[in-house]
Amino acid sequence: MVTNAGVLGRAAEKQAAAKIKRATLHDEVVSRLRSMVLEGELPPGAKIPEQQICALFGISRTPLREALKVLASEGLIELRPNRGSAVAMVDPAETAALFEVKGALEELAGRLVCARISDEEIAELEALHARMVEQHRAENRAAYFESNQLFHRRLVELSRNPVLSATYDGFSTRILRVRYAANYNHDRWDESVAEHEEILAALRRRDGEDLARKLAEHNRLTGEAIMGHVGGGSDRR
Amino acid sequence: MVTNAGVLGRAAEKQAAAKIKRATLHDEVVSRLRSMVLEGELPPGAKIPEQQICALFGISRTPLREALKVLASEGLIELRPNRGSAVAMVDPAETAALFEVKGALEELAGRLVCARISDEEIAELEALHARMVEQHRAENRAAYFESNQLFHRRLVELSRNPVLSATYDGFSTRILRVRYAANYNHDRWDESVAEHEEILAALRRRDGEDLARKLAEHNRLTGEAIMGHVGGGSDRR
DNA sequence: GAACCGAATTATGAATGCAGAATTCAATTT
DNA sequence: AAATTGAATTCTGCATTCATAATTCGGTTC
Numbered sequence: 048m049v050t051n052a053g054v055l056g057r058a059a060e061k062q063a064a065a066k067i068k069r070a071t072l073h074d075e076v077v078s079r080l081r082s083m084v085l086e087g088e089l090p091p092g093a094k095i096p097e098q099q100i101c102a103l104f105g106i107s108r109t110p111l112r113e114a115l116k117v118l119a120s121e122g123l124i125e126l127r128p129n130r131g132s133a134v135a136m137v138d139p140a141e142t143a144a145l146f147e148v149k150g151a152l153e154e155l156a157g158r159l160v161c162a163r164i165s166d167e168e169i170a171e172l173e174a175l176h177a178r179m180v181e182q183h184r185a186e187n188r189a190a191y192f193e194s195n196q197l198f199h200r201r202l203v204e205l206s207r208n209p210v211l212s213a214t215y216d217g218f219s220t221r222i223l224r225v226r227y228a229a230n231y232n233h234d235r236w237d238e239s240v241a242e243h244e245e246i247l248a249a250l251r252r253r254d255g256e257d258l259a260r261k262l263a264e265h266n267r268l269t270g271e272a273i274m275g276h277v278g279g280g281s282d283r284r
Numbered sequence: 285m286v287t288n289a290g291v292l293g294r295a296a297e298k299q300a301a302a303k304i305k306r307a308t309l310h311d312e313v314v315s316r317l318r319s320m321v322l323e324g325e326l327p328p329g330a331k332i333p334e335q336q337i338c339a340l341f342g343i344s345r346t347p348l349r350e351a352l353k354v355l356a357s358e359g360l361i362e363l364r365p366n367r368g369s370a371v372a373m374v375d376p377a378e379t380a381a382l383f384e385v386k387g388a389l390e391e392l393a394g395r396l397v398c399a400r401i402s403d404e405e406i407a408e409l410e411a412l413h414a415r416m417v418e419q420h421r422a423e424n425r426a427a428y429f430e431s432n433q434l435f436h437r438r439l440v441e442l443s444r445n446p447v448l449s450a451t452y453d454g455f456s457t458r459i460l461r462v463r464y465a466a467n468y469n470h471d472r473w474d475e476s477v478a479e480h481e482e483i484l485a486a487l488r489r490r491d492g493e494d495l496a497r498k499l500a501e502h503n504r505l506t507g508e509a510i511m512g513h514v515g516g517g518s519d520r521r
Numbered sequence: 522g523a524a525c526c527g528a529a530t531t532a533t534g535a536a537t538g539c540a541g542a543a544t545t546c547a548a549t550t551t
Numbered sequence: 552a553a554a555t556t557g558a559a560t561t562c563t564g565c566a567t568t569c570a571t572a573a574t575t576c577g578g579t580t581c
Contacts, residue, residue, distance in 0.1 A: 070365035073353070107566045109346070113353050120357045128307035129533060129572055144447040151392035155384065210381040214451070309535070344536045366542055366563060
């Protein structure tokens with residue numbers, strides 16, 4: 048069963064708060080297809096036969112094709128003229144490139160957020176972190192995973208740069224697919240939690256440069272941990 | 285870019301001779317619509333009546349609507365469900381946000397390019413710079429403008445991170461629309477050329493950190509110059 | 522038996538048609 | 552006369568249909 052809440056981009060959450068049903072069909076299709084790609088239900092490289100998907104969703108090809116254009120511009124699928132569309136392959140080199148850019152974005156977010164965040168919002172992030180630690184202790188992988196995402200997402204959002212938030216969400220989404228595939232090992236959890244502590248410390252001091260460095264480093268290490276599972280050990284189940 | 289890997293000379297020859305036509309119609313429509321938005325032919329806030337545009341292009345609504353979805357995800361136009369699409373407004377706050385993110389991307393590019401660029405490619409950038417200086421001296425605004433864009437674009441490209449290049453291009457495009465509107469004054473040209481000299485100097489020394497700083501600063505100053513003409517202060521909301 | 526060519530099938534790209542929402546405009550009411 | 556309501560028109564969203572390129576499969580030839 049698909050629960051869109053924390054995994055999908057900003058659009059999904061906003062809509063969820065307002066209405067249960069989406070205004071337009073192709074937006075709904077974009078969300079559902081994106082989930083399917085992220086969760087691996089449509090594996091990398093898989094061809095996307097329009098008619099089958101249409102039958103699955105109970106819609107016609109028009110809204111589906113509109114949705115495919117959007118997902119293609121997000122980099123999740125590829126369109127080959129007259130030859131159909133397919134789920135984008137996960138290229139190790141591209142994944143590394145994604146992490147590099149995501150790191151630069153978090154660096155910027157770190158600098159900005161220190162200048163613009165309120166005390167209450169710092170407390171909010173600390174609460175998020177506490178929840179994450181609790182889920183880590185309970186070894187609830189899925190919940191920990193989602194809280195982790197949420198923490199970073201909220202931190203970027205608090206930088207009060209909507210363009211940055213939107214861009215960051217896009218990269219998170221693309222990377223999420225790889226993270227699902229490579230469920231990296233447990234000991235990285237401990238490191239990750241420790242790094243979050245340091246991140247919060249820098250945030251409390253409102254030391255923008257230090258926070259930027261810490262975030263970039265955290266991102267780099269996470270990337271390497273994941274890359275190690277994607278590139279080196281092909282760990283399929 | 286295009287699938288030109290034709291082993292059969294005849295088909296490729298015919299294509300090249302006839303026209304550089306795109307494989308799919310909606311791709312062509314995306315390009316043409318984007319140009320119209322960038323050049324101000326479709327001014328910010330303008331509604332986009334599908335039928336008129338269809339008549340103008342001599343196409344049906346289907347490929348147009350697919351193109352609109354793509355441009356919406358690029359941030360150039362807005363889709364309001366059941367209420368039509370319109371060219372995205374140029375918001376001073378959003379423009380400032382765009383420059384912040386673009387600066388972070390160039391910073392990353394600066395670090396990467398120093399580690400990955402070859403001597404020949406440095407020479408190529410110097411040639412581009414020289415051409416730009418020449419056009420500056422000749423007071424050829426349009427040509428200078430384009431060379432300037434090209435210089436930065438190529439520098440980012442030489443960072444050898446395709447994701448970064450694509451993202452940077454996207455932001456350049458969105459900003460380009462504002463730059464067209466605000467043809468900032470001539471004295472900024474001189475500053476800009478001087479900054480390019482420093483950028484090249486840092487590149488020659490392959491001092492990634494310094495180059496990153498220089499690029500970020502150059503970006504910030506350009507942004508402020510443009511923002512001053514658009515109407516917003518540097519940071520106002 | 523393998524390679525090659527061509528017709529049949531299938532899938533994609535684009536156009537048209539149809540239902541419903543939004544806007545417009547006129548008529549009615551206060 | 553101004554405001555409001557509702558009918559008519561316009562436009563968007565989606566489904567359906569048509570055309571064309573790609574793939575598949577069967578037959579032929581070497």
